Amino acid sequence: MAILISLLVTLVLVAVPILGVAAGAEYVLGVVLPYLAFLVFVVGFILRVVRWASSPVPFHITLTGGQQRSLSWIKGSKLDNPSTTLGVVGRMALEVLCFRSLFRNVKTELHPEGKLSYRWEKWLWLFGLALHWSLLIILIRHLRFFTEPVPFLVGWLESLDGLFRFGYQAFYITDLLIVLALTFLFLRRVVVARLKYISLSADYFPLFLLGGIATTGILMKYVSKVDIASIKELALGFATFRPVVPEGIGTIFYIHLFLVCVLMAYFPFSKLMHMGGIFLSPTRNLANNSRAVRHVNPWNYPVDVHTYEEYEDEFREKMVAAGIPVEKG
Amino acid sequence: MATVPKPEDLLQVNYKVPATQWQDTPVSLKPGFWSYPSKPKSMEALGLPYPREWSPADEDWKLPDNWQEIILEGLRERLHKFRSLRIFMDICVRCGACADKCHYYIGSGDPKNMPVLRAELLRSVYRKDFTTAGKLLGRLVGARELTTDVIKEWFYYFYQCSECRRCSLYCPYGIDTAEITMIGRELLNLIGLNIDWIVSSVANCYRTGNHLGIQPHGLVDMFDFYLDDIEDLTGIRPEPTFNRKGAEVLVIVPSGDIFADPGTYNLMGILMLLHEIGLDYTWSTYASEGGNFGLFTSHEMMKRLNAKMYAEAKRLGVKWILGGECGHMWRVIHQYMDTMNGPADFLEVPVSPITGTRFEHAASTKMVHIAEFTADLIKHNKIKLDPSRNDHYKVTFHDSCNPARSMGLLDEPRYILKNVCNHFYEMPENTIRGQTFCCGSGSGLTADELMEMRMRGGLPRANAVKHVQEKYGVNLLSCICAVDSAVLPALMDYWVPGVEVAGVHELVGNALVMTGEKERESDLRGQPLPAKGEDDHV
Incomplete structure (x- = not known):
């Protein structure tokens, strides 16, 4: 049911720009909505983070995954149990860049004869990492549309991503990875009974949305060849607040763009906010030094x-x- | 009281999910899976709201008329007070990495024991009443109405979580179910829903200073009893003092060490050690409880009970506090005490008078864990040990959840163990240190009527013990927690017969060569010591 609803909503969302283009609403789709969506994203994101930050952290609830720093001759675990700010930065970097906690994942199984086993299970970590890094690289790659001249880093990343070439056609590894990752993450939710049981529409919808964005992007690049120059004109116009809507960009581009707008507008109200939340997670971003340094609770009362x-x-x-x-x- | 099925039957765990979605599957409260509610008398003693006679088995839980309002207002207040709660309500992606990390899920197969769903029980209500999307779209975005069925579900499942924090270790965002359960229980307390094992312990502790409600003279009598035993064993009678002003150190252990085997042997070990090194210390009858079941009730109750430690340290004029072996006690001391009842500016940064070690890591709370203290003594060769006196034991070590995941006290007890016994074996790495499994009975889930759930929850721990029993012949499970000491013997008898349970300082007491002691014939339990050389075949 949750899958069906999410899929249906996504399909409706795909239909909107098709109808829009047919009705000649390119300006709305290409200029008005992107600005609106971007605004909702930025303001929504900030408001959400401000709301989180407005609640204090009353207690020092670090989650420790390794040896504490106590006696001088016992080696503390600097990253899994940091006692200094530098250690916390390291822990957070590992968490955000490498998904350290997810890397611990194992599969627990109770065998009929009564033995529990803990099996290697890094697929979620691997595909999760593939999805997020692909997203980031693809996002950076897209900066080529918004900048002139294209910054060195963007070009460099692009050529790295497109290391494998077929003739003159650059083939981006991230395009493949993101499709694989999304497919894996979707199938996982459908195939594993207990995951299906916990999954909500809010879990399927972002997968479909990202899937739609990736698919239309890939189609544009490798199949239906849209006019890149026009798209760049539109994007540059967007970035420099001199919006223009060049003729004949093609419907598929508007589908792509519209889904991106939906994603941006949806982001601050959804679980996708884990992107911001992880930085504020008190079990991870506090040094384990609560016996050495007093943590103050602003609402401590007698x-x-x-x-x-x-x-x-x-x-x-x-x-x-x-x-x-x-x-x- | 429900009878507990045989182990072989319990092992047939059904992991199949129900045919209906979890939102549409009302909770069925099975005997053996819930604890008796608290007695009105205990609640009244503490001024807790809505004391009444009721039973989870009843249809009508006699909730106050405006219970919904109370819960929602309570939730609103806590969303403003705890950033943790706000973030944990918003950012879960339901990746499911936590699911098979929970000992209660592994042992019961009940999908609502997956940490993710345990949290969704609260999240769904949060979405309905505190998010725009939830208000508008309801079920579509995972929101649901707060009904009596939801409250029953909360009661059932928030008292089936031992706040061990294992799931949080694996969560990519560090979402902490302990935090959610703690706040869930706080909310339930607002409408008078709590369990007797916790509330009566709290009420006792509040009045008499300890969970069992032992009065000061009773406490001294208990000590005398152990001092007799120590004298019989060693020919030496330590002379501990109580409520003595001007002592250098105040020692506080969990009362489980004072009142229940095998914790009592641990206390004997501590008495012997502190006597041997000549520490100038005192016990307190007023602060005679290291444990703090307030942690399992509400933040406020935690603070009310914990206040005694600093108050007593101040009254007695000690320099610092030494704390015994107890898991949740150390969660409170390490992560809450200083914030709640500090600053302890009337105390000094702890310095071991024996070794001169300055415990900088406890510079602000001024409280040191006895495993840290003893490890430091051994490292500096300040005590003489004969580990062969523990040769009848093949020892493994159970990391308690709180010292492991809320502190990181891992190598200190291991260092002690390796110095006081010759045969030490680790359990598999997925079951120790940061990844340790709960005893199955933590956070106040220790009552006998909950026995089936306790045995289920303790399965992963017991399984790992069984592994080292089969592989190395392990016959002793050591730990640094009074709740462990109290509940692991039953768990071992059920799943791994033949394995005894002991605190680390019991083994220290066995190995400790005291100045002027007579030749020991038995260990602290009165079991004959292994003859020298007898264990060569091991």
Whole structure:
């Protein structure tokens, strides 16, 4: 059901620009919506992060994955249990760039004879990493449309990504990787019963959306050859706030662009915000130094306690009889 | 009380998911999987709201009229107080990496014991009432109405999570189910839903200073009993003091060490060690509990109980505090105490008077773990040890969840173990250190009526013990946690008969050669010591 709804929504979203182009709404699709979507993305993202940040971190709840730094002769685990800011930066970098925690993943199985096994299972890590790195590289590659002259780094990354060539046609590895990764992540949700059980529409929809964006992008590049020069004109216009809509770009481009707009507008309201959230995750971004440095809770408030005086008042006679010193003899 | 099935039957775990979606599958509360609710008397003693007689087995839980309002207002307040909660509500992608990391899921196969779904129980309500998309699109975006069925589900599953944080280790965003369960339980407490094992322990601790409600004179009597045993064994009688002002160090251990075997042997080990090194220290009857079941109730209750430690240290005028072996106690001390009840500016940075080591890593809380303290003693050759006195044991070590994942106290106890016994074997790497498995009975889930769930939850731990039992002949599971000491014997008897359980300092006590002691004939349990050379065939 969740799959069907997500798929249906995606298909409707594909139909919108087709109808739009037919109705001659290229300006809306090519200029108005992109600006709007970009605005929603930026403002929404910032507001969401501000809302997170407006709640304090009252307690120091570092999750430690290795040996603490305690006695000088015991080697602490600097990255899995950082005690310094530098260590935290390292831990976060590993987390964000290499998915360190996901790399720990194993598959737990209970065998009928009663033995538990923990098997190698890095596929989720591998395809997750492939998806995210591909997304990043593809995003950077796209900067070629928004810049003139194209920055060196963009060109360099592009040639690296397109290392394998077929004749004159550059073939981007990331194009293949992102399709493989999306396919894997989708199939995983459908095939593994317990994953299907936990999956919501909100889990399928981004996969379909990204799938639609990747597919239209790939079609444009390798199959239906759109007019790159016109697209660059449009993109440059967008970036320099002098929007233009060149003639004859082709419907498929507008589908691609529209889905990207939907993605941008959807992003701040969805689980995709894990991109920003991970940086603020208190189990990962705090050094494990809570016994060395006091962590302050801004809303710490006084509570009812059972004082020693109350305690002694209740038990004084018994304490005296047992030879325990008391305050009031 | 429900009877526990035989181990071979329990092993037939059904991992099939129900035919209906989880949102449409109402909770069925099975005996053996829930704990008795708290008694009104204990709740009243603590001023907890809505004390009443009720049972999870009843249809009507006698919720206050405006319970929905209370829960939603409570959730709103906590979203503003805890960034963790806000972020963990928003960013889960349901990748499922956490699913088979939970010992309760592995042992029960119940999909709502997958950490991701446990959190979704709360998230779905959050979406419905605190997000625009949820308000508009409802079920489509995973939102659902807060009904009594949802509350029953919360009660069932938030008291089937031991806050061990294992799932969080594997989560790519560090989403911490312990945090979600803690806040879920706080919300349930607002409408008077809690369990007796926790609340009665808290009420006892609040009044008498310890979970079992032992009064000061009773405490001293218990110590006398162990001192007699130590004297019989070694010819030496340590002379601990209670509530003594001007001592250098205040020692606080979990009361499990004082009242229940095999923790008591651990206490004997500590008494012997502190006597042998001549530490100027005192016990306190007022702060006679290291553990803190407030952690399993609410942040406020945690603070109310924890306050005694610093208050007593201040009253007695000690320089610093030495803490015993206990898991959740150290979660509180390491991650909450200083924030809640500090700054402890009336204490000094802990320095071992025996070795001169300055414990810089505890410079602010001024509290040192006894494993850190003893490891430092051994490293500096300040105590004489005869590990052969533990030769009748083949030892493995169970990392308790909290010292492992909320602190990183891993190598200190291992260093001690390798110095006090000759036969030490690690369990498989996926089950120790940061990846350690819960005993199955943590976070207040220790009651007998919960036995089936405890045995299920303890399965992964027991399985790893069985592995080293078969491979190396391990017959002793050591640990640094009073809850472990209390619950692991039952777990071992059920899954791995023939394996005993001991605290690390019991083994220290066995190996410790005390100045002027008589020749020992037995270990702290009264079992005859292995004759010298007898273990050569091992």
